[in-house]
Amino acid sequence: MTALRHVVCPHCHTINRLPEGRDFRAARCGKCRGRLFEGRPVDLDARHFRSFLEGHDVPVLVDLWAPWCPPCRALAPVIEELARRREPEIRVAKLDIDRAPDLAESLRVTAVPTLLLYHRGQEVARHSGLLSRAALEAWIASHLGDGERMRRAAGS
Ligand SMILES: [Zn+2]
Numbered sequence: 116m117t118a119l120r121h122v123v124c125p126h127c128h129t130i131n132r133l134p135e136g137r138d139f140r141a142a143r144c145g146k147c148r149g150r151l152f153e154g155r156p157v158d159l160d161a162r163h164f165r166s167f168l169e170g171h172d173v174p175v176l177v178d179l180w181a182p183w184c185p186p187c188r189a190l191a192p193v194i195e196e197l198a199r200r201r202e203p204e205i206r207v208a209k210l211d212i213d214r215a216p217d218l219a220e221s222l223r224v225t226a227v228p229t230l231l232l233y234h235r236g237q238e239v240a241r242h243s244g245l246l247s248r249a250a251l252e253a254w255i256a257s258h259l260g261d262g263e264r265m266r267r268a269a270g271s
Pocket of ligand 1: 124
């Protein structure tokens with residue numbers, strides 16, 4: 116039996132099941148036919164935040180930001196570059212906390228930018244403040260590296 120990976124469509128929020136081992140970069144949603152990965156961060160809102168995290172079984176990195184925050188603007192190109200380079204093994208998303216203040220409070224996010232790293236709906240790490248691309252990659256690897264290797268070993 117072919118293993119399936121679960122990925123949430125950024126357009127219509129349907130969970131798609133994709134066969135493991137295929138190149139997902141060209142994959143389209145079975146419902147709306149939109150591209151599942153567009154090489155750029157997905158803009159989340161409060162309504163779809165939880166289902167988006169829980170619907171993926173690839174890790175999801177969320178950048179919580181605000182338009183009035185200069186370090187957030189400095190981090191934005193780093194996050195965009197990460198999406199270009201690391202999708203589809205990592206899903207990259209953004210949440211404007213001014214548009215989701217109640218959600219930011221329930222996540223106990225008190226500073227921006229804050230990066231939240233989720234795997235299978237669970238928060239595995241968080242970081243507040245600006246990071247270089249190299250530091251961001253190292254931070255992600257330190258929290259996912261072993262788990263991903265173990266998952267691949269168990270799944271194959
Ligand atoms: Zn769709």
